[in-house]
Amino acid sequence: MQPTIEESFVRYVKEYQEMCGSYVHVYQKPPTPLEFLRTSVHPNRPAIIKGAFDDWPARTKWTNQYLRSTMGKVPITVAITPNGYADAVTLDKITGKEYFAMPYEKVMPFDRFIDTIEGKENSPNKHYISLQNGSLPAEFSPLEKDVAPHIDWCSEALGKQPDAVNFWFGDSGSTTSLHKDPYENCYAVIRGEKTFVLFPPSEYYCMHESIYPGAVYEPNSTTGSLELVPIHPPTKTPWIPVDPLSPDYTRFPRFRHAKPLIITVQEGDMLYLPALWFHHVLQNGDQGVIAINYWYDMEYTNSLFPTMGLFRDLVAGVLDGTNLHSSDSDKNSDSE
């Protein structure tokens, strides 16, 4: 019996799982560039790095009081949603349709954002500082001096500087939905803890990636409640509709073959999240969870990137009849 396409992908998913297991390397101190490249980047496997930023002033200084006094009324952009899911496939109860839902982006003084995190604002919505456009040097420049401008052993390993450094501030009400980025990611948790639910790129087949029309949350002009407003002319975004913590196997049967690697990154630790790994991110911590992440462009000649395009053609195109190939979700800039 010859395998079908489905059987071939299932076999591939299982073989990778058997070969690599659920092992996550823990560096007890920052690695040398060679060690990091050899042990983590080249094999494309996640790792935890202990003591990677013990010397940053941010580690001890970034209390809400300090942040208020340093940032004060500086205007910053906040992603606001009714349910804590910005950039996620969302069922619109009014129309009964599924959209790729983007947050209402509101510019507000930083101290007002802190008020919402501390529960001093009576809002039904979830607020998250999660803009991925190099937000640290842009909107949060008063805080830049408290962290390293780049991760020296990572920059030397990859032979480049980070493409973007982002400032994250949110709470347990906000979740980042399952997706991947074409970046090597060094993710430093400064306050609180973040839990990453990870899947290797080999499990693309299991993800049921599909195309969704875009919609943005906007306040209703009468009630002020956030409502999804479809974008015109319609946009098409490939995204993963599965909730990995409560998967609907009837709608997403291939997800049965996926095997999550769940890593909780504690305050003071750094996660190396390898390029093109699927990740769903939760957070937890009193008075807000803060992180800084460094995005480095991935290596595009290595087989991983072009192979992901082939998977899209084969799984979405051939099996599902959805042409995702020419879309540009990989370069989506609103993702963790």
Place this chain on the structure above:
Amino acid sequence: MQPTIEESFVRYVKEYQEMCGSYVHVYQKPPTPLEFLRTSVHPNRPAIIKGAFDDWPARTKWTNQYLRSTMGKVPITVAITPNGYADAVTLDKITGKEYFAMPYEKVMPFDRFIDTIEGKENSPNKHYISLQNGSLPAEFSPLEKDVAPHIDWCSEALGKQPDAVNFWFGDSGSTTSLHKDPYENCYAVIRGEKTFVLFPPSEYYCMHESIYPGAVYEPNSTTGSLELVPIHPPTKTPWIPVDPLSPDYTRFPRFRHAKPLIITVQEGDMLYLPALWFHHVLQNGDQGVIAINYWYDMEYTNSLFPTMGLFRDLVAGVLDGTNLHSSDSDKNSDSE
């Protein structure tokens, strides 16, 4: 229009070609371990290294006269074929069938092998020292002291010692047919020159890999001529039947999409041949061509290796109906 499997693979082959072009990095001196890992191994791209073994005694000492005096009558294994193709898909003119043809392996005194290379033996056959079982420390141990036991910058980059070091000695009459190995390969040309016709792993689709029954050349008991003798019980070896220098596009239409990278490695230069690159090797040089190569195990968690298994299932299994997956050609030990 959604793509078919064939169209998906053709697109993938072309995208990799457009992304990576035909650029080959040339190191003017041996790289640092980090530079080598970052520039060549992680991107899985071939490179030439100049001056990698200027200090080896072999560079100046390995004349035929010196080799005769050092090795003398030490028995060594020689691969003998009537046509210069050991380990190649071969049409047996007597039966009209195609076989994976393996050489007649003959143990002879080293000085007799030199006689054949120098044309002093009147043989219709081609002789090649090309055993890939770590032949340098085994049969050629008297020569070991003239070369490095490993390539220090490569060993440090990969964090391991070579799995095998092999001694090659042949002439322009012998060719290595298109295949791939699951090894990172540092290939030092000590005498003469070798031309590598290379194709990236992304071009697996173009290769028309198929399964062939094995046969071994054996001397006819009456005439002494080498004849193919099928192995019993029959073996099944997946191999590539295309001659990349004169491809039969009628039989192998997918090969039209392949794009060779042709690299001639001069005496004194080293080739880094990345894991799983397809290669066809020619050689040229008066009085014989000599090389030493270092095989390092490839990284198995990186997506490249498991992905090649998926390609086999999809191309050979789904498209061609040939189940190659469980065969073990990747671990074949008789390849350059």
